[in-house]
Every structure is written in C-alpha cells, then in structure tokens.
Amino acid sequence: MKHWSGYVLLFWLLAALLGLLLSVSGLALPGFAQADQIDLSRLLALPDSSAWLGRDDLGRDILSRLLEGASVALSVALVVTSITLLFGTLLGLLAGYYGGWLDRLLMQVTDVFLAFPGILLAIAFAAVLGPGLLNLVMALCLTSWVGYARLTRVQALSLRQRQHVQAAESLGASVPRILLRHILPLLAAPLLVEATYGIAGLVIAEASLSFLGLGIQAPHASWGSMLRDGVRYLLVAPHYVLAVGFSLMSLVLAVNVLGDRLRDALDVRRSD
C-alpha cells in the first residue's frame, strides 16, 4: 500500500504497540521519563532533548503519554470493532436469512439503538456503569454493533435469493454452512470497509468520552483526557494540545482515507 495513509496508520500501530509494551513493562524509552512520572519543577515545559514534545501540566513527558494514549485508542477501537463485527454480523445474517418474526424483532431492536445518537448512548452507559476502561469498551460495544447488523441483513436478504445459495439449499447443505461458506464471503468486502470507518469513529468516540472524564482514569493517558487538559493551557502551552490534536487528526484521517481507498479497490464496478 504505497499511499501516505498506509504509512501513517503503520506508524500509529507501531507506536501503540510500543506504548502498550512500555505501560505493561513499566519501563521508559531510553532517555525519556515514564508516562506517569511527575516532575513538579518542569510544569508545561517546552520541548527539549529530554522531552521531544515538551511536558504536560504535571511535568510528564508528552511523547510517552502520546504513545500510551495511542495504545489505549487503538486497542479500544480494535477490541470494540472485533466484538461488534462478530456480534452484529451474526445477528444480521440470522435476520436476513430467516426473515419473518425473527427479522422483525431483531430489526426493531436495532432501530431502537439507531434512533439514539450513538455517542449520547455511550455517555449514558458510561455514566451509569461508572468511569473506567472496561466500562468504556462495554458502552461502545453496546452502541456500535447496529451498523454491521443492518448492513449484513440487507445484503443477506438479497444474497439468499441468489442461485448458488438456492442450489446449496437444494443439495441439503446445513444452515451454518450456507451462511458461512455461501453468503458471508460475499459480504466480506462491504463489512471490511464499514469496519475501517468504524475504527475511525471509535477512536473519536473514545477520545470524546475520555474528554468528558468517562474513559480511562488518571494517571493513565488517553488522547481525549490529554486534549481536555491541554485546552486549559492553550494560551500558555500550545505545544501540548497541538501535539495531541495533530496525532488524533492524523490517525483518524489516515484510517478514513484508507477506508475510502479500500472501498474503491473492492468495488466490483470500478475494478472492472
């Protein structure tokens, strides 16, 4: 993938991996401070050789915190996407393939979830469950499976009329076999594109909830909580909020552009 978005995404994936490694091991980058090491004598210090992106309002190294934030953002996005992709696709397949009362029931449930603005529902869940990373993941899971279920159901409705599916049915193939081997492969492309956009949306959602204080708790870093802290010092230390804002923008933009390109590449009409 020789496109800038690919490199940006690769960069953030590596950064997230590094951040995860550092926070699990409790080590620091050689020459840098740990992500939660406070230095009261260097509050909001400008970038220097000991902290390439400067220090935050507690004298912590912004670069190390960005890495930790990247690992939080991407792991939340990937975990939530995998769970909701699995769950949403399954529900959509069942509803689309069987139709009837099951379809009506499942679609009414999804309609209820769709009727709510997703982020508001996540805020409500996070507020009820209390702040924390696990609760944040649960709240996001509860709100973001709907898109996959809808997409899968519509596709499955039309795919089950296809001749190869009817042929499989008349040959006596079992339902799981039909769903997994004859319908799902044809669904993979749109689902993949949808999942890419989903990841970008989740990165933003995690940042939004953390911005509101409902995400991961202090002293752990998240891009959202860093943004919230940084905004307070916009006049005094713009380097703080700029570093976080640019990171968030580059990651989301890269994922979105990648999704766009993926859709173009997978589009049958265009690739012909």
Added chain:
Amino acid sequence: MLRIRFFSCLFFRLLSVFRSGSSLVLPARAHSVSVAAQALALTLMLTACGEQPAATPPATSAQVPIRMAVAQAPVNLDPRVATDAASERVNRLLYRPLVDFDAQSRPVPALANWVSVDATHYRFTLLPKTTGTLRAFHDGRPLSAHDVVATYRSLMGMAASPRSAEFANIQRVDAVDDDTVLFQLKQPDADFPARLVVGILPAALIQAGHDFARAPVGSGPLRFVSWQGALTLERLADQQRIQISEVKDPTVRVLKLLRGEVDLLQGDLPPELLRYLQGRPGIRVQSAPGANFSYLGFNFNDPVLQDLRVRQAIAHGVDVAAIVRQALVPGSRVAGAVLPPEHWAGNAGLAAYAYDPARALALLREAGVPLPLKLVYKTSTDAQRVRLATILQAQLKPAGIALEIRSLDWGTFFEDIKQGQFQLYGLTWVGLRTPEIYRLAFHSDSVPPRGANRGRYADPVLDGMISAADWPAVTQRLHAQLPYLPLWYEGQFAAMRTGLVEYSLRSDGHWDGLATINNLVLPALPAD
C-alpha cells in the same frame, strides 16, 4: 460512521476548492444572503470611513464603568435566600448587616453595637452613622430598628430560606425604639452576634413583597442600577459604575482582559494562566494569602485508616510544600489547622508534617498492613482537583501507598462523602468564620445529616475540649490525631488593567475591593 464519512467528504470538497482556486457554489438563496451581507458590510465600512472622530468631551472616570468578569454570575440578590458565593459577594456590597468580621474573624459592629444583657438576651443599638454612608437605604428611606426586626422576622418565617435553620434559636426579636433591637434566644449561644451577618432590608418593601432577588434595595456602599446580561452597580460615594458579567471559560476571561474588554478578574484561574498574566504589559496581578482550607479526609469506619500510624504515614508521604510552591497560585500557604493562623481561634504553632517517604514506609510496616497499601481517593471531576489528586498519587507511591483516584461528578461525589462511602477524599472549606467548624466537622454528634463529621470521627477527649471551647487544645488534638490531613490555604489573587488602583483582596475571596477601586487611567479607545 455516516457522520464521519460526511465530514471527511466535506473536508475534501473544501480542500479541492482551495486547490482549484474556484469559489464554492452556494445555493441561490444563500448566495443572495451573502450578497446582502457584503452590501451591508460595505455600507458600514463607508459610514465608518466618512465619520470623523468627533471632539468628545473628556470622559470622567465615573462615566466609564469598571468591568469585572467572573466565572459564575450571581443567581439571587436577596440576602435571605442567596447561598452561592457570587450572590453573597455582591450582596455584601449592596446591603449592610448588623455584624461583620475583622481580620482575625472576630465579630465587629457593622450597623450596630451590641451588649449581652444575659445568656439569652442580646441588645443591638444601631450606630448613628456607619462608615462612609448615612444610615439610609438606597431609595432614600432611613434605616431604623424596625427594618432590622422586619428582616429577621421574615427570615424566621420563610419556609424556603436555606438560612432559617440558623435562626431557629431566636425566640423573638423586637424593636425597643427606633435605634434599639432586642433578640431573645431559646438556648444560650455565645456566638450569636457572629450569626447576624445577613443584610438588612427595608421593612416597607418586605411588607410589599418586593422582589429583592432581581431588584435589590439595601444600604451598602453600592447601589443596584440594572441587570441585563451584565449586572451594573453604582458606588454611592462617587457614582463610579461597576459592571459584573459572567465569562465561564478561564482562557476567554484572560483573553478579554488582555484585549481590554474587561478591566478586572478575581480568582478562578489556573496558576499557569495567572503566571502568564504576570508577565504581560499593561496588566497588574495582585495576590494575598487566602483562608479557604483544603484537606484530605479519612474515613474512621475503615479498619486500616482507623490506625493512627497509617494516617501519619500518609501525612509524611505528601509533600504539601512542593505542591504549594509549584502547582498552586501565589499567596497559597501550607495549612496546619482548619482555621488559618491569623484567626483568633487559629493556632500558629502547628507545623505541617515533614515530607519523609522513608518514615512513612516504616510507619506502614509497623502498622502491619500489606504493602503496597491500596487506598481509594475520591474527588470531583474538576480539572485542577484531578491534577492535584494525580500529584498526591505520585507522591504517595514511594511511601508504599497505591492510591486509586476516582473522579466523580459533583453530585455523586458529595453524596458519597456525606454517606460515608469513601476511604480518602479531598475537599475545601470555604468562608469559615467561627470555631463552630470544629464542632461541625469533628464532634461525635455531628455525623451527617446532623453535621459535617463525614469521616465518622469519634473522640470523647476532643468532644470535651470542644464543649469547653478550648480551641488551642482542640487544634493540638486534631493535629496529633489527624482526622483531617490539612493541606493548604489557597491564595487569593486579582488581575487588572494597570490603571486601576485601590483594590484590596480579602483572604475569603470577597469582592469588597469594588467599594474602593478607582480608575486612574481611563482605558485607551480602540486605535482604529
């Protein structure tokens, strides 16, 4: 997800527009609107150009209002009902109470002198002339003993007043003559005069059901003018007008001060922004020691925290001096007791616990608790609070304490504290005046809802000392037993245009300086 696609699509659309240099094609209607707007702007520009700067007579300082921006505007200007800090601060300027406090927080006469006739009778005699102003309301009526009686009777009779409980001890209040009021109490109360700090309202207007909340009439140094968006007040002495407006965001308040849209800010800024302002030309920052007391509360129902050695370990594990020096506003002080040392019931001889993580660790080992000791610290979601909690967490780590921070929204947090559902919490006492606080916060009878002994601290020795009103012994005992770990008194500060003078800061953060502030240099008119 759809939304993000839409935005990214819009973003690229805009990007391509910029790249190609063409203009955005607007729908017909929007287009005509924008044309109209352009025409309007052009007209404005033309008239602005044609107008010559007229030779206006030099404005006197009284005609140019002094504009103050505050984080939270007053809610209610009726002193009988208002409880929020901003309303209380404005009401101090609009009304005069019978009694006020001096720098040592001793009650002193404001409108009236008093004598204690016996344990349950107090006689208040109105002073003939209060400092600076005649004894009269802003509408011209004279202030007499009947107004005092009417004010306190209405307070006692108001079901909705949050203050009526304070005055439940009053049996009756009567005017002996035009200048003398007699209070009769149900129970003896040595601190009674210190409670009479509610502003006096005119009796006739009370009877007429006047809406003091929106149109206050008092006898204070400032008169109410209008309240449309900004609250406008006028000083009786020299007709200097003062405008108070609400600007919620601290950064915006600072920008407004720098741009000359406001003249004065007091309090409610992060220390970094204050330091930033200190270095700006044309801005003067003034700071003073504060009296609002921040502390760490312990829960005595918790088996681990019951152990004095654990509390001492926490006290030795927190470097309060470093926090005060680095992360608080100038004028902040390390606290040794609830009331500051200059208070008449304060104790200047109490040194803060020395920062010594090794000693803290040794004390924890001695107490035999598993290390690292896991404790939960509850605080609100306020950014500065979370920041301070994070500092505490980092400082306690080498002392063998793993602090978990739970930042909860204010309602949940305060309810948990009152219910005793916490291990550690951080809060601030604001506007403390009388040593009554020691009974309210530490007496074993004061467990919520009867008082504010939220840590469920029960100490018969201390109860005895409180009943005997032996404040040096009480403060000494609290310092040794540590039901609270005293942290700091946060400093008071104001930032203003350099032309403003004679603004004084009080340790409780009141805005009394507005009664004396003066404009030496008028703000420069915008250059263009």
